[in-house]
Amino acid sequence: MKKSQSAALVEAFALAYHAQRHFAPVCEDAAARRLFTDEEFAQLGSAVTVLLQTLEPSFSGTPEAALLRVVDRYLVPLPAARDAFLMRALKNAARIGAAQALFLGAGYGTIPLRQTEPMRRMCFYELESPSLLRDKRERLRRAGIQEPENTRYLGAELRAPDWARRFLQESGFDPRRRTFCALPGLAAICPRKAFWQRLMQLRALLALGSTVVLDYPAGAGTYTAEEMEKTLPLLGFRVCEHLAPADITAQFFAAYNAMHPGAPMAAPADVYFCVAVRKADR
Known part of the structure; x- marks a missing residue:
């Protein structure tokens, strides 16, 4: 997959996660989540969580907390x-x-x-x-x-x-x-x-x-x-x-x-x- 296509897919993942995870999301994009299978959504979540090791090496917390932080602060x-x-x-x-x-x-x-x-x-x-x-x-x-x-x-x-x-x-x-x-x-x-x-x-x-x-x-x-x-x-x-x-x-x-x-x-x-x-x- 081209790098630009991969970036677009990560962006769609971030919007889907944001709309699913939060009350009063910045954008109401319920359709974004349906673009992913459950397995793919979980795999992308694990992949983007790794970014936090580079962005904030001192961060300590659960994988779910790390995913929430990287999406909310950097991706979405x-x-x-x-x-x-x-x-x-x-x-x-x-x-x-x-x-x-x-x-x-x-x-x-x-x-x-x-x-x-x-x-x-x-x-x-x-x-x-x-x-x-x-x-x-x-x-x-x-x-x-x-x-x-x-x-x-x-x-x-x-x-x-x-x-x-x-x-x-x-x-x-x-x-x-x-x-x-x-x-x-x-x-x-x-x-x-x-x-x-x-x-x-x-x-x-x-x-x-x-x-x-x-x-x-x-x-x-x-x-x-x-x-x-x-x-x-x-x-x-x-x-x-x-x-x-x-x-x-x-x-x-x-x-x-x-x-x-x-x-x-x-x-x-x-x-x-x-x-x-x-x-x-x-």
Whole structure:
């Protein structure tokens, strides 16, 4: 299994464990647990627990306590907050008339399985590497989860120069319709130049008024909030929501932390969330 696919699977495991283990989880992803057999879930739990030996060599406690610590402190804060952020933005986009939802790098995410009534009027598109997508759909089949009728899947590598052309030809996506577009984790894995190129390609794919939702690492050698605020408008997108780590913690971890005051959770200190809208070219 590719490293990126393994990381996506660990992320899905963390979300599943979080939703199963805690009251008031940061994101309500009950479907994630069904992607794993009981044996596989236990094996992944044992595997990620070993990480704590490197992260906190002095930790002493039961294997269950170690698993809880490594998930809560290191594995789940970012994907849980990202999922909650995407879901909130998607609900807003559906409410104001978005007709399509496009997930670039969908991973093992289950948002299309958790549609609210307005979302059921949309068409969902998941674009992911062919091997991960095959594995994901096999897991859904094995779990007895029916793929939503309004969801389409396309196996393609985003780094391929013709991914946008293939997507338009094979997916049924309509570039004239207002779209919600999610880029979960893309900025973290793409070289800077490639990330800006993906946004330029999206500008050509997305109708005016379409929403783009992204997260990005901030700091030396990555991106800055000022850079995003300056560059996105140049690429055809107007920034309408931009959250720093403290904002993310306040908005998405408050309910969880109120229920778990002895072990509060916070957003990663170096990741920002952003919502931008496709604007008219000048």
